[in-house]
Amino acid sequence: MTDDSRHTDNLQVATLAGGCFWCLEAVFDEIEGVTHVKSGYAGGHTTDPTYQQVCSGSTGHAEVTQITFDPGQVTYRDLLNVFFSIHDPTTVDRQGNDVGSQYRSAIFTHDAQQAETARQVAAEVSAAGIYPGKLVTSIEPLTDFYPAEDYHDDYYARNPGQGYCQVVIAPKLAKFRKQHVDRLRRAAPLPTAASTSAR
Numbered sequence: 001m002t003d004d005s006r007h008t009d010n011l012q013v014a015t016l017a018g019g020c021f022w023c024l025e026a027v028f029d030e031i032e033g034v035t036h037v038k039s040g041y042a043g044g045h046t047t048d049p050t051y052q053q054v055c056s057g058s059t060g061h062a063e064v065t066q067i068t069f070d071p072g073q074v075t076y077r078d079l080l081n082v083f084f085s086i087h088d089p090t091t092v093d094r095q096g097n098d099v100g101s102q103y104r105s106a107i108f109t110h111d112a113q114q115a116e117t118a119r120q121v122a123a124e125v126s127a128a129g130i131y132p133g134k135l136v137t138s139i140e141p142l143t144d145f146y147p148a149e150d151y152h153d154d155y156y157a158r159n160p161g162q163g164y165c166q167v168v169i170a171p172k173l174a175k176f177r178k179q180h181v182d183r184l185r186r187a188a189p190l191p192t193a194a195s196t197s198a199r
Contacts, residue, residue, distance in 0.1 A: 010070060010071070010072065011035060011068050011069065011070055011071075012068070012069055012070075012071050012076065012110075013066060013067065013068050013069075013110055014066070014067045014069065014076055014079050014080075014110070014114070015042055015064050015065070015066045015067075015107075015108040015109075015110070015142050015145060016064060016065055016067070016079075016080075016083050016106070016107055016108070017042070017043070017062035017063060017064040017065075017104060017105065017106040017107075017108070018083060018086065018087035018089070018095065018105050018106075019063070019087050019095030019096070019098055019103045019105075020063060020095065020098055020103065020164075020168070020169075021039035021040070021063040021064060021065050021148065021152065022039070022152065022155040022156055022164070022165070022169060023086070023087070023095075023156075023168065023169050023172050024039075024064075024065035024083075024086070024087075025037050025038075025039050025065050025152075025154070025155065025156070026155075026156035026157070026169050026172075026173050027082065027086050027172065027173060027176045028065060028067050028079070028082070029154075029157075030173075030176070030177070030184055030185050031069075031074055031079070031082065031180075031183050031184070031185060032073055032074060032183060032184065032185045032186055033069050033070045033071075033072070033073025033074030034067055034068070034069045034070075034074065034079075034185075035068050035069060035070060036067075036068040037065060037066070037067050037068075038065070038066045038068075038147055038148075038153070039063070039064070039065055039066075039147075039148040039152045039153070039155075040064055040065075040066055040145050040146050040147045040148045041054050041059070041061035041062070041063065041064065041145070041146045041148065042061060042062060042064045042106075042108050042142060042143075042144065042145050042146070043060065043061055043062045043064075043106060043108060043140065043143075044059040044060035044061030044062075045059065045060045046058075046059035046060070046061070047144075048146055049061055049146060050149070051148060051149055051152070054102050055100070055102060057100045057101055057102060060101065061102060061146075062101070062102055062103070062104050062106050063102050063103065063148075064106075064108065064145070066145055066147075067079060074183065076114055076117055077117055077120075077121060078183065080107070080117065080118060080121040081121065082176065082180055082183060083107075084121065084122075084125045084130075084137075085175075085176070085179055085180070086172055086175070086176050087105060088105075088131065089105045089122075089125070089131065089135045089136065089137040090131045090132070090133030090134060090135060090136060091105075091133075091136070092104070092136050096168065104136075104138070105135075105136060105137040105138070106137060106138045106139075106140065107122075107137060107138070107139045107140075108140060108141070108142035108145075109139060109140070109141050109142060110141075110142055115139060115141070118139045119139060122135055122137055122139065156169045156170075156173070
């Protein structure tokens, strides 16, 4: 069992569930200020579940993405605004064709401040009428986080041609890039002639 709820130096951690964790990982990995993204399982009753067990729906876990970030570059509120824009928070235990409690919409908070911010952002999204239905996103304290198996890491980056990646993840990623261009990770600047000659 791993619980990455601790804050390390100035970094903080957010744990979010909004359907398949491959989708969320691909998006949050592109955000400036995010230093690490790890898929995993939270909110269930089975110790150290496997992907197969979680997919069966028998463990009670949600597929989650745990995001380590620098609040000096991107705030928790910023991450939640992205979160609410990249999945449908009005469908119970479902995202598109992915059906089951493991695909539920949930925010697993690490402290009271995160819980308050999550409630505020959810209320703002609801009041804005962005979605025609009622928000069903649960806000609950994180108890345990179990990292997913290593083969889930960077799944989209390693499998862009795979059917699910092309049909589900790629459009979601394109939508995110269009809506949140100001949040995209900036590429390292190219060396100038002056900096090259100085070596």
